[in-house]
Amino acid sequence: MRTRVATATLLLSLAASLTAQTNWFQPDLLKQPAVAKALQSVDDRATGIVDEWIRLVEIPSPSGKEQARVRYMRAEMEKLGLTDIREDKMLNISGVRKGTGGGPTVVFAAHTDTVFPESTPIKVRREGDNLTAPGVGDDTSNLMATLEMFRALNRGNVQTKGDLIFLASSQEEVGLLGAKFWLENSGYKPDMFVAVDLGSNQVWYGALRITQYKFFYTSPGAHTLESRGAASPSKALAKAISGMYEIPLPPVAPGLDTFKLPVINVGMMGGGTVINAIPRETWFTVDLRSLDSTTQDKLATAVVGTAKQAAEKESVGFRMETGMAIDYGKARPQAERLNLPVVQTALATANYFRQPGTPEITPSDVGSTDANIAVAMGIPAVAVGTALEHLPHRLEEFAEASSIVPGIKSLLALAVSLTTH
Ligand SMILES: [Zn+2]
Known part of the structure; x- marks a missing residue:
């Protein structure tokens, strides 16, 4: 006892x-x-x-x-x-x-x-x-x-x-x-x-799991007069960016005040040097953030896949850079x-x-x-x-x-x- x-x-x-x-x-x-x-x-x-x-x-x-x-x-x-x-x-x-x-x-x-x-x-x-x-x-x-x-x-x-x-x-x-x-x-x-x-x-x-990308689309370029129907990095960029916003996201994680996660944000875009030509290059960035590695990996696959597919569909060149790779x-x-x-x-x-x-x-x-x-x-x-x-x-x-x-x-x-x- x-x-x-x-x-x-x-x-x-x-x-x-x-x-x-x-x-x-x-x-x-x-x-x-x-x-x-x-x-x-x-x-x-x-x-x-x-x-x-x-x-x-x-x-x-x-x-x-x-x-x-x-x-x-x-x-x-x-x-x-x-x-x-x-x-x-x-x-x-x-x-x-x-x-x-x-x-x-x-x-x-x-x-x-x-x-x-x-x-x-x-x-x-x-x-x-x-x-x-x-x-x-x-x-x-x-x-x-x-x-x-x-x-x-x-x-x-x-x-x-x-x-x-x-x-x-x-x-x-x-x-x-x-x-x-x-x-x-x-x-x-x-x-x-x-x-x-x-x-x-x-x-x-x-x-936060943070992965940041910069995607590039490239072509030989052409004068506007020769641009009709031609492969265009602009079109690839447009399709890729709208594709980013169509990737299904899991429900917003609770308890984070004003933060809404997970999230995919396109923060920067650019390309071309003149108004009257197909650009030789266009680019945009993606900032992908979530709370856990499983979700992050899944969304990362979708982001990169979407970016690549746009290049394939539009028959333009593609390359990417990745930042913030923390293990x-x-x-x-x-x-x-x-x-x-x-x-x-x-x-x-x-x-x-x-x-x-x-x-x-x-x-x-x-x-x-x-x-x-x-x-x-x-x-x-x-x-x-x-x-x-x-x-x-x-x-x-x-x-x-x-x-x-x-x-x-x-x-x-x-x-x-x-x-x-
Ligand atoms: Zn700070």
Whole structure:
């Protein structure tokens, strides 16, 4: 009897500790003098943070041309006293804030690039609490917040057990290229990876399957006067694009807010050089996204098949390019990813610091951030954000200035919780 009770008690406490373990954030942490000092220092610098955020937005940083922001980040990482500051050929820059030892190594990654070409006007317009400029949210807010989080840790002299790595990643917007290169080649083997790349009201723990194609149709070309009935890359393009929209899609996956997945999007098209000839070449792109590899593979077969068939029917030449080929073979199952401490702790800190009056944050099994690469490699990963942002990837993009202060505090609580466990 005694043994059975003891066993039952043991099992109960084991179950309790297993569930308790997944969220490592304890609000009491915020009362520790060093942490409290760090958090207070963020409040004290609120105005300066927003001013610097604006300056950072106004440094142009299209993908592959992030040099100016990299120089900025290098100077700041040096001032922070980070060790092992490194740049690589992809324009990633990273530095390490050493822990006292015995804790996990956690990467905080924010990307330096924006989707906007160099010529885009990026002067920030400030109206009330709103900052409007291309790139103000994605991902400059989070780059600013991550930098400030490391500064605040220093100001509070917060000691963590594990190492914290600050990665300012490059070329995120053109296929997560920087993070992929860094995770595969830096030599670091992080225990957890946090992509700081969302709004502060979002926590993502998944990795969208993303496959991107560019299809080309070619012909010898001919004058309009000789074009009647002739094979035409224009016709092939037209048939292929309408075919893309006729591919049957599975029902929209639930619980993803405004996202409707799976999806096939034709985002770019072009070809020809003159009005009075059959073009020698036409092309278009497809961005295919879904939640799981089985669906993705099925739709990918349909997309490529449709594109090829159009070429065969129209008797024109065909070739294709594929981008964003990430192998998710090592990704953990959905339930396991959801219950990872990095995800549950991020959820707890995001909700603790969320703007009063805003809805409770729930985690989404999606992601098209640097965290995808970590998820694909089987590294526990999450994507979070630090400001309330709107209309990313559009010229009208804006963010709520004051929201970054609680966002930075939330990030700091997450960093300390993960690395002192
Ligand atoms: Zn982004």
